[in-house]
Amino acid sequence: MSENLRVLIAxxxxxxxxxxxxxxxxxxxxxxxxxxxxxxxxAALTYQYDVLLLDIQMPICxxxxxxxxxxxxxxQRPIIAMSAEAVSNEGFDKILLKPLNxxxxxxxxxxxxxxxxxxxxxxxxxxxxFYSNLDEDISQFSYALEQADLEKIARIVHKIKGGAASFxxxxxxxEAGKLLQLLHQQSDTALKQRACETFLTTMYQTxxxxxx
Amino acid sequence: xxxxxxxxxDDVDYSRQLLRNNIITIANQGLLTQxxxxxxxxxxxxxxxxxxxxxxxxxxxxxxELPDMSGLELLEKFKKTRPECIIIMVSANSxxxxxxxxxxxxxxxxxxxxFTGDKILSALKLFEKHCQLAVPQ
Numbered sequence: 010m011s012e013n014l015r016v017l018i019a020x021x022x023x024x025x026x027x028x029x030x031x032x033x034x035x036x037x038x039x040x041x042x043x044x045x046x047x048x049x050x051x052a053a054l055t056y057q058y059d060v061l062l063l064d065i066q067m068p069i070c071x072x073x074x075x076x077x078x079x080x081x082x083x084x085q086r087p088i089i090a091m092s093a094e095a096v097s098n099e100g101f102d103k104i105l106l107k108p109l110n111x112x113x114x115x116x117x118x119x120x121x122x123x124x125x126x127x128x129x130x131x132x133x134x135x136x137x138x139f140y141s142n143l144d145e146d147i148s149q150f151s152y153a154l155e156q157a158d159l160e161k162i163a164r165i166v167h168k169i170k171g172g173a174a175s176f177x178x179x180x181x182x183x184e185a186g187k188l189l190q191l192l193h194q195q196s197d198t199a200l201k202q203r204a205c206e207t208f209l210t211t212m213y214q215t216x217x218x219x220x221x
Numbered sequence: 222x223x224x225x226x227x228x229x230x231d232d233v234d235y236s237r238q239l240l241r242n243n244i245i246t247i248a249n250q251g252l253l254t255q256x257x258x259x260x261x262x263x264x265x266x267x268x269x270x271x272x273x274x275x276x277x278x279x280x281x282x283x284x285x286e287l288p289d290m291s292g293l294e295l296l297e298k299f300k301k302t303r304p305e306c307i308i309i310m311v312s313a314n315s316x317x318x319x320x321x322x323x324x325x326x327x328x329x330x331x332x333x334x335x336f337t338g339d340k341i342l343s344a345l346k347l348f349e350k351h352c353q354l355a356v357p358q
Binding site for chain 2: 047050051054055057069070078081082083084085086126127128129130131132134135138139142164167168170171172173174175182
């Protein structure tokens, strides 16, 4: 049952993370690699993984801190520690010693009970509500762009970033995230303006392709 | 078992609706002990404060970005008034400092948008744990 598992790898050593990723891919896992505990917490809270592989010694936030925070927040999926030394397994589902033996990981995951993800229920009414909101957002965004009101634009983009991905509009959500980053930077206004125009086109295209 | 009151605070109407629909779906799937919920909706902090005081919810899903007040400020007000109320923060931004600040201010968990069924289920299970209710196997 372990094929096609979505695995988050948090490892600050580039060589080890590349090796582990290749090993995981070779047995059919889908992987996402991050390089510290903070990014691991962000990724685990944002995306849906079947299992987390956390190195213990990482910068900014180590594997134990990341696991403790996630468990405190109610995170229930398996979290596996990777360590060169013995560590307490409290909060972890398994401790694997480094260098990691991919067969040990595979064996553990074969035996582990990994619950299937709970599907999001999106009724037609809810989908219609989302796209009618998007129509309104497009109209308000266009007006704010004419007025060069970047604060208002940022509020609309923030709303879209949070909402669009739940409705399967991953490109729109991802582009919203990139635009938000740019809007929060100290870059020049002309650059921000151009990025906003591009985003407006993406919004129009998303709306055009939606069958609602 | 008595009905639990849930207050949904978000200025985006489809986010509130999505949460409500999915809480009901998850409860109907038998994944929770609690089956009956009564929902209250607030699209801004002032409406949330008024509903919080009148309805005394057991659980609040609170978006950090509200038009009239920061969700973190509202969280502090809620916890000061009724510390026993379980509050789940919701945000499209998952910076570690946002999460840690929320926990320090008394939030029980933090959901990062986009919503998924797993995230909503985890929050509800945490709520049940806090209520010391046994979750069926």
